[in-house]
Amino acid sequence: MYLSATFIRDSCVKRDPASAVRVNQSYAAWLAAQNLGTFEAQLGKKFGTDQVKALRQEISGQLAVLDTALQKLGPASQACPALATQFSSDTFDVRKKVPNLAALLTVGRGPSGTTAASGSGSSAGASVTVYSVAQLSSLMAQTVAPLRSAGTRAQEAAGLKKLQTLGKVIVVSGTTKRRRSITQADDRREVRYDVYCYDMHNDAADPPQGQVTVAGRIREFDASLGVVLEDCVVLSAGQSAQFKKSTLAVVDAAWQFKSQPYEKFLVPAGQGLKDSEILGAYMEQSSAVGVGGMTITTYPVSLFLKDGTVFNDPYWAPTSFNFKLSRQLEPQKWGKWTRQGNNFTIKWSDGRTDTFIVKGAPKALPAGTRLSGTFETISGGGTTSLGGDTIVVSSGTYTFRPDGTFTGGSFGGGGDSSVTVGSSRASGGTYSVSGYGITLRGSASQERRLFFARYNDDMLYIGSSTYTRDR
Incomplete structure (x- = not known):
């Protein structure tokens, strides 16, 4: 705005000497009213004279466009006196558009790297x-x-x-x-x-x-x-x-x-929660980003304990979950519940209070239960749902057989003193279900003990994901 106003002044003085005095007076009055008398000097002190020169060069093309527009306004003898009156209009009201300009010019870098907060030093x-x-x-x-x-x-x-x-x-x-x-x-x-x-x-x-x-x-x-x-x-x-x-x-x-790595809370079987300490697993309705960025409805599960606490991110089989350490390191995932009919009121560790509306109660299964069928989970992200061209897809599949074998799944990195977990894609192995846990055993002693619950014949919860039957 400052450079544009200066350009208009210079152009009119050159093109219409008859109105030069009036234009110069209007320009000077504008500088005084907007406290811009030392503006260019302040810019040089804040950014350095080379930067100010570079800025002038950068907008030279825009000023050329402005010059063309000025010439289309009519003869300079008419346009320039009219333009002089514009300096006092809202168009050039710098103080209104940038009310804290003076403050912005007081903190920054000078040409020698010293502060210009209210002087130097x-x-x-x-x-x-x-x-x-x-x-x-x-x-x-x-x-x-x-x-x-x-x-x-x-x-x-x-x-x-x-x-x-x-x-x-x-x-x-x-x-x-x-x-x-x-x-x-x-x-x-x-x-x-x-x-x-x-x-x-x-x-x-x-x-x-x-x-x-x-x-x-x-x-x-x-x-x-x-x-x-x-x-x-x-x-x-x-x-x-x-x-x-x-x-x-x-x-x-x-x-x-922060959310901690799941592996930090894995302990040997039997050293975590006891089945007798669990009230149940309940799911609520929520939403997440699906493939292409589309919002989808989800039904995440939280684990409710009989001591009146609730955990909202079950991943490991409860008996292998170090819940005491989790309460210390990730308290944001824990809350205290009170029953409200079929639902719960939860007060989270940060003081928030939510109503947990129960949409279902996935069940624990007796030890030795056999599964049958192929189950798939899919998630993703991207921008295609908004007209973009990015799509992200992440999926996983388990096929369980009544003979106690499975194919699919994956083994991530991590482990503890009694279990070594690799980082390769699992081709299959054997499984066993007990309570709210499933143990998946792959080749080379790979083993994962994950949270598990069955909502119905078509929906399973494995780890932190929901799996549905592949028809």
């Missing part, structure tokens, strides 16, 4: 506070906690208001996780709310990989994503080292626990 850095992603996540978690029943919009509005108390531009340190996402994590936990950077300035489209410190303007708080910034600038190590670190406390609510 350590005195400038002392006035800027760097927040960790965990600190911002903690601030948001505490802000929205009292508004859990008020709805998402109320939570997001409160979160944005709280963020704005930190300033229009904030500086955040963290680790890049995926496209434009900055996070913080350790072996067990990750922050509940990441920081997202949009409109990266003077940098690549996405933040560099690894530890970064960014400065950006607060755009919004999204309860499903996290803190969203725009006009982000990645700061150099020298710049960020000059800033003071925030002392904002990080509370437990700032974190969520």
Whole structure:
């Protein structure tokens, strides 16, 4: 906008000397009203004169198009006086379109790599506070906690208001996780709310990989994503080292626990849950992404225990599942249930409360039960359902025979002190069913003891997947 206005001024002065004084006066008044008198100098200080020159060259084609459009407006003696009045219109109202422009120009990189926060040197850095992603996540978690029943919009509005108390531009340190996402994590936990950077300035489209410190303007708080910034600038190590670190406390609510590898919770048969400790397996209706990206209806199973707890991701046969370690390392998968007629009310470890509407109760089978038939599971992803050209398909098949043999399946990596599990595709072997578990034995002592339940003759649960009979 600044370069376009300057281009219009220069063009009119050249093409219509008679209106040059009026055009120059209107342009000068616009610069003063928008606080742009030192704008170009500030750009040079923030990004370097070479970058400003490169920007001019980059938009030269757009200015050529603008010049053609100006000439179509009519004789310069008529068009230029009319254009002069446009400098005071909403079209060129920079302060309205970018209300925090001055703040954006105060934090960034100068041509020599020093900060321009409010000058240069350590005195400038002392006035800027760097927040960790965990600190911002903690601030948001505490802000929205009292508004859990008020709805998402109320939570997001409160979160944005709280963020704005930190300033229009904030500086955040963290680790890049995926496209434009900055996070913080350790072996067990990750922050509940990441920081997202949009409109990266003077940098690549996405933040560099690894530890970064960014400065950006607060755009919004999204309860499903996290803190969203725009006009982000990645700061150099020298710049960020000059800033003071925030002392904002990080509370437990700032974190969520990661899902751990299934193999971490495998123990020898008989060292996990006892059959007598299990109330039952129940399924509820949910949804997932299917082949091509289409949303499909699913019926995942949760394992309810008699001690009043529930686990929502059964994979191993319960008798081989280290449930005590799971409660410690992945508490997000555990909750406490109370019976509500045929359904359950579950309070999860993070404080959420859900109503579990029972859609069925897959059964455990007596030891020695034989199976018969071919059962298949299929999942996937992609974009074809939305008109894209990407399709992802993942499937698996088991064929069980009454003689106790099977074909299909796979053996993943992992194991424990008593069982060695390979990583090859299984061609088959023998199976045995007992309670909520199935033991699959392949060649070379390969063995898997997985969660198992039968809903009806056409639907089985094996591991964490639902298998249906192949007709």
